[in-house]
Amino acid sequence: MGQAHQRHNSALSPETDEMSLVFPARPMAVRRALRASMTGFSRLSLTSDESGVIEIVLAEVLNNVVEHAYAHHKDGVVELRVKRRKDSLEFTVLDDGVPLPNGALPKRSEHCLNVPVEDLPEGGFGWSLIQELTRDLRYHRSNVRNKLEFTIKLADTQII
């Protein structure tokens, strides 16, 4: 249970510009999927900053699926697909959970942090991180499926 099982290619390589991972929607499985994803990118010459950005975005997107789309569904499955482009990575995240509230991406908003400590927000940072660090963020709901797509720009996507 909880083992991230692999389908198709689980790494970008000289032979393939696509990879995908399918895993259970549980916090520890997300941890393993993040590790597997970052391993899948190990042939790219990512800077430590770029790796950080990718891992932050994927963590937020996948945690959202676990905590919200599958909040009342214990056996949910998530699929992550990645395509290597000339100067970016294109990501698609699929799940069969409930749709986003109002069926759309949340509006961009900024927390007010100029408040007493006891009023500081403890959540709601996820979407702002995703919006800040990605490009071309798109959400599509079809039938029973959520599809989130986004791009992360990289200095260099050459396979080494």
Place this chain on the structure above:
Amino acid sequence: MELAHFDTAGARVITVNEHRIDAAIAISFKDRMRELTDQGPDRIVVDMTQVDFIDSSGLGAIVAAMKQVGPSKSFELAGLSGTVQKVFKLTRMDTVFTIHATLETALGGPIADAG
């Protein structure tokens, strides 16, 4: 969830012996922090040197830890790695917390009684 602690003359140092503070451990982090900050000196320094990743749930747990400490104590962070710093900066939480480059600078000199 591995948190260690020791007290200096003026501060309780809490060392996070985890590489990640993420959604998988956010709740236990918050609970364990409550136990460790209930007693001890009024200044709390959380040594994050070993943490190389936090997500927004982890950040929320750190904010919650500061809130549960209350205004009578000082709650400070030390040793934020590159990606951890990035999350603090992007969410502007770097403007809310007192953040020290290292534990040593937080304590104003070499740590005599570590361990």
